[in-house]
Amino acid sequence: MVVCNFERMEDKIKTFSGFGDTGKGGITRFSLSPEALAARLEFKKRMEVIGATVVTDDMANMYATIPGTEDLPAILSGSHLDSVRQGGNYDGVLGVLTAMEAVETIVSEHIPHRHPIAVVVWTNEEGARFEPAMMSSGVICGKFNKDDMLASVAKDMPEAYTFGEALEASGFKGEEANRLSTEKYLALVELHIEQGPVLEAEGYDIGIVEGVCGMINYEFTFSGQAGHAGTTPMKYRKDALYAAVKAIQYLHDELDQLDSKLVYTTGKMSCHPNIHTIIPDEVKFTLDARHQDPEVIKQVLTIINNIPPMIEKCMVSYAEAWSRKTVSFTPELVDFVEKSAKEFGYSIKRMYSGPGHDAQFVIDVLPTTMIFVPSIGGHSHSEIEFTPTENCLKGANVLLKTLLYIDQK
């Protein structure tokens, strides 16, 4: 059985880790930054060396395609090259590098394939400098308004510098005609690190991704009464922080009764006025909850709606910040990934993605699925993000085999 090449895989990881290297084990490589443009040029150069034709669309998404033996739509694989601030060397980029390695293996091993095979680089998946995340796959898949996206202002620039300006200056803006479409493309397979601890902790090589979990994000507000720490007897207090503490405990008590695959997080909290000698008068926290089954998300909403309107004499209010419905990937492709992994003898786990990925937008246009490889310690969006090259190679092998299954379909 043909497999990808360890040394080439390692070289790719090492080379691309140099673009935006923080010197502390990770990268800062915002979309369309000089570091990201250098990574794009390296991608273009390497793909052209193995015979690919590289085009970009009007959102600077890159498509590097090697021809097939027949005039058919291309099979697509890839991910993104941009990172968050002080991110790691695997999130996104590994999906591009394994796709490159799969195509390079096809070329070097002269593996016959009817369809063209293409590697895609999505622009601005992280939304770290220009919000929102998954911006450019979102535009071409009809999720976001393009003009709104072009007007998105860089978070780190003192002057208003827009995504549109960065796009014009990048040298990577191409034709709208080059966008992903069903005429030109057959299917997408995106490989990504898990970004969670499950595969490593449970000893699996490959995650068979069935979809992306639905999620809800709520913000809770507790309104009390400020007062001096030294003068207000306990019985007169309306302590908004204590009300929030009771609410978080309520949420844990109730949500822990639901399906064990539910994940929920109270990640952000603010306390006003946040002075050690003043009783807090306004406390807010966020609740993020994710599950693949919409019924479970409904149960979460019931629990939220059952929160008492007054806790510890403080007013309780809450509002949905945003939500996302569960996305299910194409079952036939999911099965191809599983079949491929099993042929290599890799241990597998069927799972849903918690985080969002470009693939969840592409599913609205093309048959789509994803492959996960383990994240050591579950670390992601962090300089200590790590996946051993052995695991990356296993992912590349599964990706290669899956592309060939799709080709033979």
Added chain:
Amino acid sequence: MVVCNFERMEDKIKTFSGFGDTGKGGITRFSLSPEALAARLEFKKRMEVIGATVVTDDMANMYATIPGTEDLPAILSGSHLDSVRQGGNYDGVLGVLTAMEAVETIVSEHIPHRHPIAVVVWTNEEGARFEPAMMSSGVICGKFNKDDMLASVAKDMPEAYTFGEALEASGFKGEEANRLSTEKYLALVELHIEQGPVLEAEGYDIGIVEGVCGMINYEFTFSGQAGHAGTTPMKYRKDALYAAVKAIQYLHDELDQLDSKLVYTTGKMSCHPNIHTIIPDEVKFTLDARHQDPEVIKQVLTIINNIPPMIEKCMVSYAEAWSRKTVSFTPELVDFVEKSAKEFGYSIKRMYSGPGHDAQFVIDVLPTTMIFVPSIGGHSHSEIEFTPTENCLKGANVLLKTLLYIDQK
């Protein structure tokens, strides 16, 4: 029985509320600011009009003294004219204004008195621009090192501007020989608003202040593990915010068993990285606890020391930020205040002060006590701080009578 004058009291409150008026019902009058210097000049002018001699010491504390019939040390009353940012028209200044009104009544009514009677204005009680609070009473009572205080840098100035520079520029810096001393002064009575809700809520006119509560302030830290909200199963989490929630509940459960006069506050909280999609890895909160009885404070410490070292798989640590021992005022003077209030038929409550006051430093030098008047709604350090002039006048009457009791002793 001679009483103070309502119209004069109201005029004083109204006039001094104009110095640093925010236009929103309160004042911003940092110590030694132009607004505070204007208030000092008004104080000086009014005291000289009624025959007082005004001197300042080397920390710009002001002493305005009317002579007595004998060559004796002066009886002192007063408080401070500075405020926090967007503070109220009563905290501090009312102690100066009631002392002025008591002296003005003595003068206008020709009330005989053996001792000189003086009104003191302490410099920088709030520490709102130059830390720490109670700076100048602290220096002259031996609590703070003078050179350190002169080097204190303004919090709101872009360039390093020190308290020492502000003092030199103020025109109010006087001689060290003018400082408070037992040769020159007999006793201090400081009137202040309660800054809490008890007197109003329970329908009392006057608080007989027996002392200032001891307090401790601790900072707790909870160290967990960051992780992605969408990828980390609940069983793998080390959620520092949930650990902090459990700890706050533990503190409430345990501290609520102690004496009902104990007040404790978790007023300040930080959550890292404070992103809605990331499990918090470090959460800190402060605990402020106050009680007049050192035994109760000891019980609080036992409860703190019994907190589990691990909560929800997160490391728990804590450290004392600072503490203050209970200060007891001079019992004879406390009794004089009570006797005075009762003679006017005012309802009284014996109580301890939660907040700190200059008087707690002066007690180390002179016999000292305090008088509290109600704060409507318990509001303080706020533009909505309010005490009706009727209540202020009751306080001035009690102060006047107390000064005369001390004089007759």
